[in-house]
Each structure stands twice: as C-alpha cells, then as structure tokens.
Amino acid sequence: MKRSLIDILDLSVEELDELVTKAQDIMANPAKYAHKCDGKKLATMFYEPSTRTRLSFEAAMYELGGNVLSVASAASSSAAKGESVADTAKMISCYADILAMRHPKEGAPLVAAMNATIPVVNAGDGGHNHPTQTLADLLTIHCEKGRFDNLTIGLCGDLKFGRTVHSLIAAMCRYPGVKFVLISPTELKLPSYVKTEHIKPSGHTYEQTTDLESVMPELDVLYMTRVQKERFFNEEDYLRLKDSYILTPDKLKNAKKDLIIMHPLPRVNEISVAVDNDPRACYFKQALYGKFMREALILKLLEVE
Amino acid sequence: MNIDSIQNGIVIDHIAAGRGMQLYHLLHLDQLDCSVAIIKNVHSKKMGRKDIIKVDAAIDVDIDAIGYVDPNATVNIIRDGKLAEKRDICLPEQLVNVIRCKNPRCISTTEQELPQVFILTDRKKGVYRCRYCETKAER
Numbered sequence: 001m002k003r004s005l006i007d008i009l010d011l012s013v014e015e016l017d018e019l020v021t022k023a024q025d026i027m028a029n030p031a032k033y034a035h036k037c038d039g040k041k042l043a044t045m046f047y048e049p050s051t052r053t054r055l056s057f058e059a060a061m062y063e064l065g066g067n068v069l070s071v072a073s074a075a076s077s078s079a080a081k082g083e084s085v086a087d088t089a090k091m092i093s094c095y096a097d098i099l100a101m102r103h104p105k106e107g108a109p110l111v112a113a114m115n116a117t118i119p120v121v122n123a124g125d126g127g128h129n130h131p132t133q134t135l136a137d138l139l140t141i142h143c144e145k146g147r148f149d150n151l152t153i154g155l156c157g158d159l160k161f162g163r164t165v166h167s168l169i170a171a172m173c174r175y176p177g178v179k180f181v182l183i184s185p186t187e188l189k190l191p192s193y194v195k196t197e198h199i200k201p202s203g204h205t206y207e208q209t210t211d212l213e214s215v216m217p218e219l220d221v222l223y224m225t226r227v228q229k230e231r232f233f234n235e236e237d238y239l240r241l242k243d244s245y246i247l248t249p250d251k252l253k254n255a256k257k258d259l260i261i262m263h264p265l266p267r268v269n270e271i272s273v274a275v276d277n278d279p280r281a282c283y284f285k286q287a288l289y290g291k292f293m294r295e296a297l298i299l300k301l302l303e304v305e
Numbered sequence: 306m307n308i309d310s311i312q313n314g315i316v317i318d319h320i321a322a323g324r325g326m327q328l329y330h331l332l333h334l335d336q337l338d339c340s341v342a343i344i345k346n347v348h349s350k351k352m353g354r355k356d357i358i359k360v361d362a363a364i365d366v367d368i369d370a371i372g373y374v375d376p377n378a379t380v381n382i383i384r385d386g387k388l389a390e391k392r393d394i395c396l397p398e399q400l401v402n403v404i405r406c407k408n409p410r411c412i413s414t415t416e417q418e419l420p421q422v423f424i425l426t427d428r429k430k431g432v433y434r435c436r437y438c439e440t441k442a443e444r
Contacts, residue, residue, distance in 0.1 A: 084417045105412040107437020126410045128438055
C-alpha cells in the first residue's frame with residue numbers, strides 16, 4: 001500500500017528507530033546505497049521559498065542513484081494558472097515515483113497525498129507541519145547524544161508559529177524521561193493545544209520561562225528558532241519580537257559541556273556567528289543529517305530494500 | 306405559547322438552550338419552503354431550559370450536524386401526527402461539510418470542491434479539528 005509522510009506522527013516509534021538506523025548505515029556505507037534508486041524519479045514542488053529542504057531532498061535522491069524533476073516556484077508552475085493541488089498531484093503521479101511538496105497552505109500536502117498515486121512527502125505546509133525537519137532533528141539528537149530518552153530539551157524563540165518545534169515535541173513525547181523547557185516571549189508562547197494534546201497526556205513535564213540564561217545550566221539540547229517574518233500578518237509585531245533571543249558565547253558560559261545547540265536554519269541573527277566555532281554548535285551538521293534521513297525516508301516510501 | 310403539532314415532519318427536542326439557532330443554520334432550515342418553528346428557552350424538567358425545532362415536512366436532516374451542536378438532543382420523526390421513529394444522536398467521529406475551517410492559511414479555503422472535514426480529537430471536551438490544518442473548530 002502507498003505510504004506518504006504528512007505528519008511526523010504518521011510514523012510509529014519503531015519506524016522512526018528503523019529510519020534512524022538506516023540513516024546511520026547510509027552515513028557509514030554510502031557506496032552500498034549509491035544505486036538503490038536507479039531509474040526512479042523524485043519530483044520536488046516548492047510553492048514557498050526553500051534552499052535547504054529542496055536541495056537536501058534533491059541531493060538525497062541523487063546520492064541514491066535516482067533523478068529529480070523540479071519546479072522551483074509557484075510562479076513557474078500551473079498553480080499560477082489556478083490549477084488545484086489535487087490536479088497537480090494527479091498529474092505529477094504520471095511522471096515521478098515520489099513527490100516532495102512544500103506549500104504555503106496548511107494541509108496542501110495531505111490533499112496531494114489523497115489524490116496522488118505515488119508517495120507524497122510533506123516538505124513544509126505553512127506554519128503547520130515539517131516532518132522531514134523533525135527527522136533531521138531526531139537523527140541529530142541520536143547521533144550527538146546517543147539516545148532519545150532522559151533528556152532536557154530547551155526550545156527557544158518563536159514557539160507559537162514554529163512548526164518544527166511542535167513536531168519535535170510531538171515526536172519526543174513518545175520517549176521516556178524527556179523534559180521540555182519552553183523559552184519564548186509571552187506573545188510567542190507554545191500554543192496550549194501542543195501542551196494539552198501532546199505533553200500532558202504523555203506524562204512529561206515542562207517549564208515555561210522568558211529567561212534563557214536562567215535555565216541554560218539544566219539543558220542537554222538547546223533548540224533555537226527564528227522569529228519568522230512570513231508568519232506575521234502585522235510587520236510591527238514582527239519588528240518588536242524578532243530580536244527577543246540572541247545566543248552569544250557569553251550566554252553559554254553556564255551551559256553543560258555536552259550541550260548540543262540545534263537550529264532548523266536559516267539563521268538570521270538569533271545565533272551569533274561567534275557561536276559557530278563552539279564544539280557544541282550542531283546546526284550545520286543537522287542540515288547534513290537531514291539529507292541522510294531523507295535518503296532513508298525515500299528508500300522506505302519507495303519500498304526499496 | 307402554542308405551536309401547532311405537525312402531521313408529517315421532524316421534531317428536534319432537548320437542544321441545549323441557546324443552541325437552537327446554530328442548529329437552524331447548520332441544517333440550512335432557512336432554505337426550506339415549509340413551516341419551521343424554533344422555540345427557545347422552553348421550560349424543561351430535565352434540563353431547566355431547552356430549545357426545540359419543529360419542521361413541518363418529512364426532510365432528511367444531517368444527524369451529524371445535530372450531534373455536533375448537542376449530542377444530547379433527540380430527533381423524533383412524525384408521520385400522520387404520531388411519533389413514528391426516534392433517532393439516536395451522538396458526537397460524530399467526523400463532520401463532513403457541516404462547519405467551515407476559519408484558518409485563512411488552510412488549503413480548504415482555496416482548493417476547489419474540497420470537502421470541509423473535521424475530526425473529533427477529544428471526545429470528552431467535544432473538540433473537533435480540521436482534517437487539513439488541525440485548527441480547532443470554534444463553537
């Protein structure tokens with residue numbers, strides 16, 4: 001049966017573990033996988049700007065020996081002529097074996113999956129879901145910390161519109177002993193449904209604060225996010241909140257020696273460039289891990305052994 | 306206050322007081338040609354106050370819409386002036402084309418002919434979320 005990935009919770013914990021294991025095997029033995037997707041085609045439809053996610057998907061497919069069909073923007077696709085997502089998905093099913101879609105409308109990749117005859121991967125739908133970023137985040141945590149359980153995870157910045165934050169919390173809630181520290185300005189607090197529908201039922205604890213430095217010593221993982229201009233209807237609010245948290249070497253003085261600093265990227269100014277040389281900075285490695293996780297995902301959805 | 310009894314039609318009874326008008330709109334009863342009575346704030350031994358809707362025609366009503374507005378409501382089908390059938394009402398697992406998603410970023414606001422689907426995500430609290438964007442339905 002055709003499988004798609006729309007929400008990180010579409011994957012069971014066992015499937016996530018299997019993807020992490022597969023991605024680590026691809027990292028260790030790239031030659032073994034170099035021709036696994038010979039003759040297969042990935043279509044990338046990105047209706048919103050993206051550098052990393054699109055290139056990561058395309059690099060992943062090329063490294064598996066497959067090919068890529070790409071439409072870079074909505075302006076150069078039939079969407080500009082008013083074609084529906086459903087029709088686009090049916091049409092792409094005629095040309096490609098798997099589709100990765102980013103769309104500004106929330107739920108668009110689900111509509112694509114309902115109409116396509118090929119697997120669809122949600123590569124980000126507005127402020128809603130971004131499951132392959134979560135896959136990248138999970139592989140980063142596993143490779144850098146060696147486990148998913150018993151971690152204190154600080155999430156800092158825009159926790160309201162930050163889709164990667166919501167998905168990461170949903171995924172990490174399935175592992176025991178995880179504590180969340182939610183660091184944000186009051187206006188960008190984590191939506192209450194994420195707490196009531198994910199954190200509380202899982203029995204995990206969380207702490208909310210506006211002060212990053214006060215909680216720094218207890219963190220095993222610090223997940224920084226950007227205040228995203230495109231999620232605001234009102235520019236004044238964006239300008240007021242955009243510089244709420246800027247991570248500098250000074251603020252890391254009391255952090256654990258084995259802390260890992262993550263960021264889904266792109267970074268604007270929320271992490272000072274001076275932090276990049278700190279061995280605890282993992283955000284560029286995180287982008288690399290994302291490619292291996294997407295390779296593992298493509299293999300799974302195409303049912304390639 | 307007297308409302309004529311009906312010969313052939315539907316009586317939706319035991320609607321929580323204040324929700325009758327919402328149900329009237331969700332069932333599109335404003336589009337009917339027959340007589341429709343909305344009786345608000347009726348004294349009820351069981352509920353204190355309740356709303357009742359009487360429709361003087363044998364129409365099909367969307368049971369899911371009634372369950373969404375008030376799962377404790379009752380539906381009585383009247384034939385030849387007598388109670389012919391009672392329909393069970395419960396909170397439906399999903400709502401199709403009953404309510405609309407109010408999230409302007411949701412695909413359902415722009416995609417042609419996409420059904421408006423809401424899924425029951427919390428039965429205890431009666432929470433429905435849009436199938437596409439997961440926005441909570443506002444009651």
